[in-house]
Amino acid sequence: MTGLSDQALNRAYLSRQCLLERRSASAPEAIEHLTGMQSQAALAPYTGLWTRLVDFQPDELSQLMYDRAVVRLSLMRSTIHLVTADDALGIYPLLREVHQRNLASNQTLAPLRASIDVDALTAAGHRLLAASPLSGSALGEALAKEFPDYDPAVLSRAVRDLVAGVQVPPRGIWSKGGQPITTTLESWLDRPLTPYSIDTLVHRYLAAYGPATPLDMQQWSGLTHLTEVFTRLNLRTYTHEDSGQTLYDLGSIPLPDPETPAPTRFLPAYDNLYLSHTTRTRILPTHHRPHIFTNNGIIKPTVLHNGYPCATWTHTKGTLTISPFEKLPRSAVATIEAEAHNLLDFLAPSSPHQVSWAKDQRG
Template identity: 55%
Template sequence: MTTLSLQALNRATLDRQWLLERHDATALEAIEHLAGMQAQAPLAPYVGLWTRLKDFQPAELVKLLEDRQAVRGSLMRATIHLVSSRDFLAFRPLIQPRLDREIYQNITYGRHRLEGLDMDAVLQAGIDRMTESPATAVQLREHLAKLWPDREPAALAHAVRCLLPTIQIPPRGIWNKGGNPTMTTADLWLNSPITTKPSAEALVLRYLAAYGPATVADAQTWSGLTHLAEIFDRLDLRTYTTPDSNRPLYDLPDIPLPPEDTEPPTRFLPEYDNLLLSHADRTRFSPTPTPTSLPLQTLLTKGTILHNGYTKALWTQSKSKTQTTLQIAPTTKLSHQAWQSIESEAHNLLTFTNPNATHTITRTDT
């Protein structure tokens, strides 16, 4: 097996993630290449696409969502993802075991609150309500509470969200718009059921194309699934290793790796970007599990700045029609050259997010 240094692994994954250079591709092509984008923060994918594509404008993603070519729904790790509609139909049945665990092993909405229920009847009631019209969580809880008054409404609604192939419809996720999450099902929104014969092998190959080289544990972290080793064993894959790990890294056999000494540009990632969530071992982007003493969950609620391929700072933004302020909080000591590069890309980001406003960049401590 070829041994990859940490830097070689870093550059390889940045290349797969379209972060070594911006690509001349459509937003739909990017979303499918990435096998979906975390969309827990509804507008995060817009920045994620901007940082990966040439000339991306928000209207392109808005049109995909409004035309139902792309959707936001519960998928990998039981979190909200932006995917193409065809990928939602193909991925959802494969990810369903993780969503089942979200219901039957969840501490807040666990099995003790659902014991003795006719779950088929609960799901049918959810379908009936969403067939009338798309429903918010509150509306779904109110409908289910009337039918099962002795049960916790939030647990019933959560079961419907996870056990049915639910989609959050616009205006949620539309640029410069808001609104509570409003749900319907794939059948109703896309006029198509989920795939009846999904391919776990295809899912693993899609993962490696976007996040490889990677271990089995990495793929399980990304998807939230277990027992993927048997899927990897059935595939014809290239194998690598690293100096400090005995676990093999798998990859597609026909994808070349970029030179280890490739100089990556500074890139701004949105909150919860899948680049930082899709490996069990995140040291390929940070020499330590987190770039500071802050918990990972706290870090991910803010945007992340990559400099020279590694996490070096966090960013947040506040804006009005006339003023946008971008706050940058370094997580390690930055050289003058690094700060200049970060500040330059920060101005580009501000021009993208609020082109007609006055821009201000501030630097704070984490």
């Protein structure tokens, strides 16, 4: 088997994530290719699409949400993702066991699990959310009328893992936003769940995140027992030069030259780039992880330079502040500042622009 270095995997990964060059694709095409975008930070996918696509405009994604062509719901790893309507209906049934496993392991829900009729709670939650979109607190109050012996907040939290619930607009709408209001996926789309095969999901994962191992896909999805699926499929295999692990891939996708130049890119908070492999050295040097992943579970917005994160960034009222991990050469500073101004044109087109550095680490 051909050996692949982290550098080769880095360029392959950036290419599949539309980060070696911006793609001339529509927002739904990109979201489908990526098999969803992490949307824990409700507006993060807008920046994630801007950094990946040619001429992306926020109104395109907002209209897709209003048109119900894309939706926001809990999917991979039981976290909120932005996906196409078809993918939501196809992927959710495959991940139902992941959500139920999360319900079983959540210590806050332990007293409820021990005594409640879970099927009855599921049916009640589905019925209430299908009848009308509800906030978490309103759902809890309605459920407490049927299950008066339980804490409304705990009932509402449990239903998140039992029912496919879509967060409806204006949540996730550019320049608007709002609190999470949820209805059922089936009622929002007026279509039934239509599960994909696990084979299809493996192929979709590898198209956006490969070459990868079964454990990598488990990290991305939360699914288990994937090795037998990978080995059953007719996949190309490589060997990771450092670990010796077997990496699987689609035979139809060529790998880019490992020395392909990687442009500067700004990524939003919680970008899938950092969440989709067990070992992240292809994209995240171990010594830089503490700069990005906080102890309370936040994954900061980052700057990629030469294919790897070199800084985090924040934006407030037209000012984009860059916090580098270490001293950067002048050439890198100039390139990063130029792309920062491009991002400000997108984030705050009518505001005065300013790029600042949180600490002087410029060469």
